[in-house]
Amino acid sequence: MIIARNITKTYKPDPKEVLSKVSLQIDDGEFVAIVGGSGSGKTTLLRCLSLQDEWDSGQLIVNGKDAGKLGSIGKWGVRRRWVFIEEKPTLDLHATALKNVARSLLFHSPIRAVAGLVSKNEHMEAMDYLERVGLLDKAHQKAGQLSGGERQRIAVAKALVQGATMIFADEPVSGLDPTSAESVMRDLKAIGKREQITIVATLHRLDLAERYATRILGVREGRVVVDIPGRALDERERGLIFG
Ligand SMILES: Nc1ncnc2c1ncn2[C@@H]1O[C@H](COP(=O)(O)OP(=O)(O)OP(=O)(O)O)[C@@H](O)[C@H]1O
Structure with a gap:
């Protein structure tokens, strides 16, 4: 389980907050899709949640441990059974x-x-x-x-x-043709369910998130503006994420 409390991040020296007070909880076995416009902070959020990047303030609790207080060995212990799947x-x-x-x-x-x-x-x-x-x-x-x-x-x-035990995937289907994208999403979902693996993926395609994720996090300008179970978004929710 991952709990984020008020995570804020900037890429110094730029003072602009790329993540702004992000609070959320990811439970074991979920398939979480992070969606949002280009530059909204999806990848940064994924990289912070997966302890690949540091954040400036706020708290990240991973399996009951305060990740901000872990040294490199402690982080390695937490990440030992995490896998990162990249676009390529x-x-x-x-x-x-x-x-x-x-x-x-x-x-x-x-x-x-x-x-x-x-x-x-x-x-x-x-x-x-x-x-x-x-x-x-x-x-x-x-x-x-x-x-x-x-x-x-x-x-x-x-x-x-x-x-x-966890798969973090950054745009796992971008660059794939629509049929292959569907089949990778279907496989990820089935394997996650069968093998009890929690999956967190950034996705450009909202329709795939709607169909395959068990939970959708909509990000806009570094804030989580929508946090709902996986389903088709309504007009209001789309507006909140994409404007
Ligand atoms: N290493 C970095 N150094 C400086 N700024 C960065 C860095 N990585 C990302 N940014 C900036 O942070 C903001 C959010 O980037 P991020 O990659 O998290 O967005 P994204 O939603 O994943 O975008 P996309 O959908 O285009 O991949 C952008 O304005 C980007 O320019």
Whole structure:
């Protein structure tokens, strides 16, 4: 669970508040979509909630711990099972989907990971993860030959390997064609539900947030102006977010 109380952030030396007294709560198992216009502060909010960025004032409580008081080791402990999925996930494009996932199984053995020395058991385990994200038929294809949506699914499989309890995704479907965007959203939602993973994602497309998120946070000029369960927004709510 994440609780934010009056989080405020500026990018110094610019005195303008990019986040302004943001207060919210994210419960375990939610699929939270952060929506808003360009430059409204979505990514900054995601980066603060995921402890990737510092904030200036306010309090962030993560699983009962005051995150502002944690040192780097304490933060590492909290973030150990958090996974970050970017617009373009960092994958080895020359390696197969299978190898990309199998390498995540070797996080405790970096030399084998770099050399790509994967045992038979690890291969089978990686196949299992690829099946869970619906990519079994593409296991032996190089990541560079896969579509953007399929690459996002590899990133999700890697998150599962790492035993993710939370996934933070910054624009996970931007740059994807509408069909792939739908399927990534559908997968994220299904996997989050099945594996009990909390998901927080920034999204440009409001329709996807409305259809897939269990909760929508609307941000405007650094403030959370709408905080509702996932559903179609009414005129007033749209106006509050987009003007
Ligand atoms: N590293 C940075 N240094 C200075 N200003 C920044 C930095 N990152 C973001 N900003 C500014 O903070 C504001 C909010 O940016 P942010 O990326 O959080 O918005 P966003 O809603 O995610 O935008 P978009 O939808 O266009 O990606 C913008 O005015 C941006 O220029």
